[in-house]
Amino acid sequence: DAGITQSPRYKITETGRQVTLMCHQTWSHSYMFWYRQDLGHGLRLIYYSAAADITDKGEVPDGYVVSRSKTENFPLTLESATRSQTSVYFCASSVGGVVGDTQYFGPGTRLTVL
């Protein structure tokens, strides 16, 4: 049982194209998160979701769209990719949204926008 998985692990795309990064968790955790990791910035929260059909913006949401029709999936879409979106993207999940609930991270997707 994989826990939390992300696909693809690596993606190269061109400026202006639409890209969707997938995240799937098998724990039925309520909360799911998308972060991007850039050198010198650590991880920054893009979007999070408290439950199916409930999503909210994080620190850096511009240029991204999320949806959550099922508890286990939380796809992240870049509607028109830009070079500044070249990054490593991490998905995470937690049982709840209470401070102190452990967030479990997927292995990441390395995205390059040419």
Place this chain on the structure above:
Amino acid sequence: GEDVEQSLFLSVREGDSSVINCTYTDSSSTYLYWYKQEPGAGLQLLTYIFSNMDMKQDQRLTVLLNKKDKHLSLRIADTQTGDSAIYFCAASGGYNKLIFGAGTRLAVHP
């Protein structure tokens, strides 16, 4: 908003202790976390400390919290080559949002 800062690099000799430091700005952060990231992998929770604690020990790991100075440290005793990784400090930023530092790359050499 909350800001978390860490030194970017630490080099230690195998068998020595490593101390990774972190400062944060929001005194209302309830939980403070240490995550480890190995090459090509996601983040793994190492330990966390509640803000009303001064110290937490977990096997080779010791977390010290100075709330007055908003300073958090992670000490790894008897550092091994398998401890080479990037270590992230994170502070709770409301609900279950985490604010991460930029990460400290720990290099362990023989």
